[in-house]
Amino acid sequence: MALQTSPEAPLPVGDVSRLIGGWIDRLGAVWVEGQITQLSRRPGAGVVFLTLRDPSHDISVSVTCFRQVFDRIADVVTEGARVVVLAKPEWYAPRGQLSLRATEIRPVGIGELLVRLEQLKKSLASEGLFALDRKKPLPFLPQLIGLVCGRASAAERDVLENARRRWPAVRFEVRNTAVQGVHAVNQVVHAVKELDALDEVDVIVVARGGGSVEDLLPFSDEELIRTVAACRTPVVSAIGHEPDSPLLDLVADVRASTPTDAAKKIVPDVGEELDRVQQLRDRALRTVRGLLDREERGLAHALGRPSMEHPQRMVDERASEVDALIGRGRRVLGHLLDRADSELAHTRARVLALSPAATLERGYAVLQRADGHVVRDPVDAGTAGDALRARVSGGEFTVRVDG
Numbered sequence: 339m340a341l342q343t344s345p346e347a348p349l350p351v352g353d354v355s356r357l358i359g360g361w362i363d364r365l366g367a368v369w370v371e372g373q374i375t376q377l378s379r380r381p382g383a384g385v386v387f388l389t390l391r392d393p394s395h396d397i398s399v400s401v402t403c404f405r406q407v408f409d410r411i412a413d414v415v416t417e418g419a420r421v422v423v424l425a426k427p428e429w430y431a432p433r434g435q436l437s438l439r440a441t442e443i444r445p446v447g448i449g450e451l452l453v454r455l456e457q458l459k460k461s462l463a464s465e466g467l468f469a470l471d472r473k474k475p476l477p478f479l480p481q482l483i484g485l486v487c488g489r490a491s492a493a494e495r496d497v498l499e500n501a502r503r504r505w506p507a508v509r510f511e512v513r514n515t516a517v518q519g520v521h522a523v524n525q526v527v528h529a530v531k532e533l534d535a536l537d538e539v540d541v542i543v544v545a546r547g548g549g550s551v552e553d554l555l556p557f558s559d560e561e562l563i564r565t566v567a568a569c570r571t572p573v574v575s576a577i578g579h580e581p582d583s584p585l586l587d588l589v590a591d592v593r594a595s596t597p598t599d600a601a602k603k604i605v606p607d608v609g610e611e612l613d614r615v616q617q618l619r620d621r622a623l624r625t626v627r628g629l630l631d632r633e634e635r636g637l638a639h640a641l642g643r644p645s646m647e648h649p650q651r652m653v654d655e656r657a658s659e660v661d662a663l664i665g666r667g668r669r670v671l672g673h674l675l676d677r678a679d680s681e682l683a684h685t686r687a688r689v690l691a692l693s694p695a696a697t698l699e700r701g702y703a704v705l706q707r708a709d710g711h712v713v714r715d716p717v718d719a720g721t722a723g724d725a726l727r728a729r730v731s732g733g734e735f736t737v738r739v740d741g
Contacts, residue, residue: 359429403440480540484533489514500601522556557584576600
């Protein structure tokens with residue numbers, strides 16, 4: 339039920355705190371799961387103080403319990419362990435502070451952890467986060483490698499030394515983080531995001547040495563998995579581990595079995611590359627020499643033919659044939675020219691016989707009126723006295739129509 343308050347009629351802090359305490363008291367006991375981040379057992383004190391944290395949401399709550407409750411699991415529970423507690427929420431009104439009063443604490447077993455990891459694995463796989471088509475290829479020769487690892491750890495040393503041994507010019511951008519415990523997830527996520535934001539970083543390596551399933555839990559955290567899946571830079575998982583691999587191996591673009599293996603996967607060996615270049619040079623040289631040898635043999639074979647050794651002899655042997663062909667060509671051409679000349683003479687004679695001039699030579703004349711009209715009929719000659727022009731073989735003269 340909502341409280342009836344206003345700026346003119348506010349509730350005092352103490353009243354609000356007592357009301358909150360009353361609501362919390364009515365909640366009853368609840369089972370809560372979390373990771374122990376702080377553990378305080380003062381000598382002689384009858385109460386143990388814990389801090390439980392939800393690593394997925396970075397939320398913590400204080401827990402208190404009687405010493406005899408904690409002593410039951412003291413040998414198997416330390417800071418960083420995951421536990422489930424049966425506790426009743428309590429509200430400390432003077433400070434306005436929420437805490438849990440635990441009556442039972444149980445460590446989360448390995449089997450239960452693996453079951454939960456398997457459930458998370460299936461859930462993330464159904465979203466396609468582990469799909470092969472999401473994998474990004476590694477650059478052949480990265481200029482700058484981002485490395486996320488523990489400070490002064492064997493994993494850091496293995497990656498740096500092996501990579502530089504293979505390619506001395508390689509450069510690293512190192513981010514040292516916690517690689518186990520309560521702060522590991524946040525620090526690794528922050529480091530990966532920071533390196534992914536650098537345009538000059540070509541590949542990111544997340545490296546850690548071997549460890550127990552509990553030690554490797556941060557590398558199966560859902561927040562880290564989603565962060566790696568969202569990276570635009572290729573990510574290599576280099577977690578030395580037991581057969582139960584962390585989920586980071588599945589979402590990473592490349593999985594390396596150890597930090598040393600990661601160095602081999604991301605950086606080419608300069609010696610091997612030089613050997614490969616030399617092998618290619620030798621192969622190319624052998625190929626070119628083989629081509630030259632084959633062409634030289636072909637040329638020598640061609641030069642060994644008689645036609646190439648004594649080319650003038652072939653010319654001399656064919657000279658008579660050439661002369662005969664030339665003579666035959668001339669005779670054929672002469673016959674063709676004679677025939678064409680005869681046909682031309684006949685054609686010329688026919689043309690001359692059919693020409694108007696030849697007709698005039700035979701005594702004929704062409705009569706034309708003054709308007710140029712050729713007279714073909716006496717009717718066309720006009721009236722008596724009209725002048726006509728007569729054209730004969732030797733020239734022209736005028737005649738007049740007579741009646």
